[in-house]
Amino acid sequence: MFRIALIAAALVAGSAHAQDLDALKVDTRKNALPVLPKVVGMMQETVAAKGPVEAIPVCKEKAPELLKEQAAKTGWQMRRVSLKTRNPERGTPDVWEARQLADFNIRAANGEKIETLETGEVVTENGKQVYRYIRAIPVGDVCLKCHGPVDKVDASLKSQLANSYPHDAAFGYEKGQIRGALTVKRPL
Numbered sequence: 001m002f003r004i005a006l007i008a009a010a011l012v013a014g015s016a017h018a019q020d021l022d023a024l025k026v027d028t029r030k031n032a033l034p035v036l037p038k039v040v041g042m043m044q045e046t047v048a049a050k051g052p053v054e055a056i057p058v059c060k061e062k063a064p065e066l067l068k069e070q071a072a073k074t075g076w077q078m079r080r081v082s083l084k085t086r087n088p089e090r091g092t093p094d095v096w097e098a099r100q101l102a103d104f105n106i107r108a109a110n111g112e113k114i115e116t117l118e119t120g121e122v123v124t125e126n127g128k129q130v131y132r133y134i135r136a137i138p139v140g141d142v143c144l145k146c147h148g149p150v151d152k153v154d155a156s157l158k159s160q161l162a163n164s165y166p167h168d169a170a171f172g173y174e175k176g177q178i179r180g181a182l183t184v185k186r187p188l
Contacts (some may be wrong), residue, residue: 007030016156021118021120021121021122023065023084024052024120024122024131024186025118025120025133025135026073028076028120028131028133028184028186029072029118029133030156031074031076031136032070032074032076032078032133032135032182032184033069033072033135033182034070035067035078035080036135036137036182037184038066038159039058039062039063039168040064040142042058042062042063042141043058043142043143044142046058047142047145052145052146052154052157053156053157053160054145055145056158056161056164057144059086059146060087060164060165063080064079064080064090067079067080067182074186075168075186075187076185076186077184078182078183078184078185078186079172079182079183079184080103080137080180080181080183081097081101081180081181081183082170082179082180082181083098083101083105083156083174083180084101084169084170084171084173085167085170086147086161086165086168086170087165087171088167091180092183093183096123097134097181097183100119100134100179100181100183101134101180101181102138103119104117104136104178105178106187108177108178110137113119114136114138114176114178115136115138116180117135117136117178118133118134118135118136119133119134120132120133120134122188127184127188128188129163129187129188130178130185130186130187130188131184131185131186132183132184132185133183133184133185133188134181134182134183134184135179135181135182135183136178136180137178137179137180137182138176138177138179139173139174139175139176139177139178139179141175143173143179144173144174144175145157146161146170147170147171147172147173147179148171148172148173148174149171149172149174150171185187
């Protein structure tokens with residue numbers, strides 16, 4: 001009887017933990033994801049009005065500013081990362097993020113829609129619990145101008161990208177692939 005009570009208690013605790021994780025994911029998604037359409041919208045507007053060369057500062061400076069503003073509102077750390085970074089100083093994933101990105105690639109190869117790839121978990125960092133969340137960012141049409149096959153990127157654009165990002169590895173993508181991810185760390 002005692003054993004059954006322990007198992008029941010463990011199941012209830014596990015269920016409550018799962019509900020807490022779901023609530024954290026929903027809240028994080030609600031407060032973090034609105035940044036992504038803003039970035040895409042700014043890129044689309046700039047590319048349409050001024051061309052892809054003029055959009056480089058939007059991606060390099062304006063997108064991180066939007067993330068910084070949202071991070072200030074929430075008190076969370078937020079950034080964009082990729083396995084093929086354009087800006088290694090800002091976009092190189094840590095071990096946890098790299099593992100999640102690799103898992104996203106496997107899940108996408110098995111048919112999951114990239115737009116829905118996300119995960120979150122509670123981890124301990126420096127003796128404190130934090131909630132880590134990551135959401136895949138798919139390659140869209142506007143992304144291909146600067147991130148598509150290297151032989152299809154305009155020479156003047158390539159030159160400007162090389163000036164702006166001397167260690168650029170973010171070429172060779174096709175529409176619908178995973179470009180990277182939005183990642184969030186929030187203290188608990």
